[in-house]
Amino acid sequence: MNNPPVIGVLALQGDVREHLIALASADAVARPVRRPEELAEVDALVIPGGESTTMSKLAVLFGMLEPLRERVRAGMPVYGTCAGMIMLADKILDGREDQETLGGVDMIVRRNAFGRQNESFEAKIDFAGIDGGPVEGVFIRAPWVESVGASAEVLAEYEGHVVAVRQGNVLATSFHPELTGDERVHAYFVDMVRASA
Numbered sequence: 324m325n326n327p328p329v330i331g332v333l334a335l336q337g338d339v340r341e342h343l344i345a346l347a348s349a350d351a352v353a354r355p356v357r358r359p360e361e362l363a364e365v366d367a368l369v370i371p372g373g374e375s376t377t378m379s380k381l382a383v384l385f386g387m388l389e390p391l392r393e394r395v396r397a398g399m400p401v402y403g404t405c406a407g408m409i410m411l412a413d414k415i416l417d418g419r420e421d422q423e424t425l426g427g428v429d430m431i432v433r434r435n436a437f438g439r440q441n442e443s444f445e446a447k448i449d450f451a452g453i454d455g456g457p458v459e460g461v462f463i464r465a466p467w468v469e470s471v472g473a474s475a476e477v478l479a480e481y482e483g484h485v486v487a488v489r490q491g492n493v494l495a496t497s498f499h500p501e502l503t504g505d506e507r508v509h510a511y512f513v514d515m516v517r518a519s520a
């Protein structure tokens with residue numbers, strides 16, 4: 324793929340704008356995705372941070388749940404941050420009873436594992452496959468990965484908890500690189516998208 328890849332940001336809820344900006348600085352063409360027709364037109368997708376219970380509800384309401392699941396199953400590259408990570412987990416803990424996920428990574432993710440809003444924090448995170456020193460991790464009511472299956476690769480940990488995972492074309496982080504102005508994680512994802520084309 325010589326042309327810049329077209330990467331959508333799921334725009335049902337959450338910090339969509341920040342991801343659009345980060346993707347653009349990582350040399351992708353970025354656009355919001357709300358409807359199945361828009362999803363069909365992108366090479367890859369970012370699922371932003373926000374509130375996964377709301378995102379799940381809106382995905383059902385907008386008729387996006389099955390189209391999203393289908394694209395992920397078909398191998399579309401996808402990157403989820405925080406609530407987005409929850410959406411990409413095959414299984415979640417401390418979710419709402421009727422909460423749906425797309426799945427994609429053989430992992431169990433615990434919602435709000437790092438605590439509530441007032442327990443948000445930043446930390447330097449060593450990220451496998453990203454050069455130039457640790458990335459700044461912004462954790463806001465962040466989940467962690469309680470366990471990962473054999474096919475998922477752990478890319479980062481914080482205080483013994485898994486906070487970044489990749490399985491094939493699916494990438495997920497507990498934290499929010501889109502809020503830091505450091506676009507290296509987005510560039511890593513854009514490289515994944517180019518490699519899968």
Ligand code: GLN
Nearest residue numbers: 372373374375405406464
């Ligand atoms: N705790 C939120 C949820 O369950 C995620 C928070 C975030 O995305 N910053 O979806």
